[in-house]
Amino acid sequence: MTAVLLSCALVWAVFLALHLALNGRWWPWLAVSLLPPLVLAAVPLVLLVAAAVTRGWAAGALAAVCLLVGWPQNGVNLRALRRRSESAEGLRLVSWNTQHWNQGGDPERFYAFLRSLTADVYVLQEYLNGFEGGEVWDIDDEERIRAAFPGHHLAVANNSVTLSRFPPAGPPVPVGVCSLRVDLRVGDGVLSTYNVHIPVQLTVTNPLRPAFLRDMRRRAAARDREYAALVDDLRGNPHPVLVTGDFNTSAAIGDIRRMPRSLRDAIGACRSVLPASWNARARLRLWRIDWAFTGGGARVGSYRFRDAEGLSDHLVQELTVTTPHA
Known part of the structure; x- marks a missing residue:
């Protein structure tokens, strides 16, 4: 189970890297970037929860990095909590x-x-x-x-x-x-x-x-x-x-x-x-x-x-x- 979870985290990390590299720079990526911004927070959060349940620490660490790196593009407004x-x-x-x-x-x-x-x-x-x-x-x-x-x-x-x-x-x-x-x-x-x-x-x-x-x-x-x-x-x-x-x-x-x-x-x-x-x-x-x-x-x-x-x-x-x- 942890191996499957790590594979999922790696796939998401590759996608996120491509998104950050190509988004706003290569016109075909416009179609990909139409995804709901919240997905950039939801996917790594789901991976983090799954990692905590299965003790897949490597997958959890990778998911946490993805969450932080992709945070500026997820549309969440934490300033509203102040x-x-x-x-x-x-x-x-x-x-x-x-x-x-x-x-x-x-x-x-x-x-x-x-x-x-x-x-x-x-x-x-x-x-x-x-x-x-x-x-x-x-x-x-x-x-x-x-x-x-x-x-x-x-x-x-x-x-x-x-x-x-x-x-x-x-x-x-x-x-x-x-x-x-x-x-x-x-x-x-x-x-x-x-x-x-x-x-x-x-x-x-x-x-x-x-x-x-x-x-x-x-x-x-x-x-x-x-x-x-x-x-x-x-x-x-x-x-x-x-x-x-x-x-x-x-x-x-x-x-x-x-x-x-x-x-x-x-x-x-x-x-x-x-x-x-x-x-x-x-x-x-x-x-x-x-x-x-x-x-x-x-x-x-x-x-x-x-x-x-x-x-x-x-x-x-x-x-x-x-x-x-x-």
């Missing part, structure tokens, strides 16, 4: 992938839900219509948006919508072809909001067909371009920043390491040990692919994921943010 008080101070922001902007739904219900979020700043993705696996259509719902949010400033570009009670400090700046930067005049300073939407990794089709690999390689190249454009703009930005949206990247996907080290993940302000934002319509949610980062002196006081009431497959990110000049 006792800390949430701060409601600062501006209230929501970030949400609307899943094709209410395509086929009731507009009144959709806009009523948005208004119920009562945010100072709305950062919304997928301002478009379309269907899985191909063509999308641009839409024009600006008149309805302005009517639903009087007193808000509206910026629309790159299939993104940013609504704010704070006036813009300049024109909106498209970042790549899928994200949008909007500089807001907050207090005596400027807060740069980045409305991010990184392309999805693959289309769910027959993986044995050559078209599947061609499509995945094309999407990997698009992801590379979007991340590169985002990081380049961030590095040249002198203002406090809030970077949030649908990254289509879990903790197990190496692409998230591309974000500048100067940014702080908002998850430290979240009270969930196993935070997940997708799939909002499923009972078991295993992936956090929607993120929020701050930098340049901007800080998050509270952060949580809110149910989207069946309107999208993404949960809503809700957070409060303070800036140095507010």
Whole structure:
């Protein structure tokens, strides 16, 4: 039994080594890295328990090493266990992938839900219509948006919508072809909001067909371009920043390491040990692919994921943010 257990631990160690070496560096590994991040903690933990029962100390030691080495990519938020008080101070922001902007739904219900979020700043993705696996259509719902949010400033570009009670400090700046930067005049300073939407990794089709690999390689190249454009703009930005949206990247996907080290993940302000934002319509949610980062002196006081009431497959990110000049 101990020999079988050691073999299982060795197989997992080899897989983990390949994952750490290839993840975010070799495009075909994108398909492998779609595994639920929690697997990177669950497998070595099961091996550790089995090793304790069978006294397979070699397998247990190897499993412990795998658990520690793979910990940063398992999505577990141990900071939620610390006792800390949430701060409601600062501006209230929501970030949400609307899943094709209410395509086929009731507009009144959709806009009523948005208004119920009562945010100072709305950062919304997928301002478009379309269907899985191909063509999308641009839409024009600006008149309805302005009517639903009087007193808000509206910026629309790159299939993104940013609504704010704070006036813009300049024109909106498209970042790549899928994200949008909007500089807001907050207090005596400027807060740069980045409305991010990184392309999805693959289309769910027959993986044995050559078209599947061609499509995945094309999407990997698009992801590379979007991340590169985002990081380049961030590095040249002198203002406090809030970077949030649908990254289509879990903790197990190496692409998230591309974000500048100067940014702080908002998850430290979240009270969930196993935070997940997708799939909002499923009972078991295993992936956090929607993120929020701050930098340049901007800080998050509270952060949580809110149910989207069946309107999208993404949960809503809700957070409060303070800036140095507010």
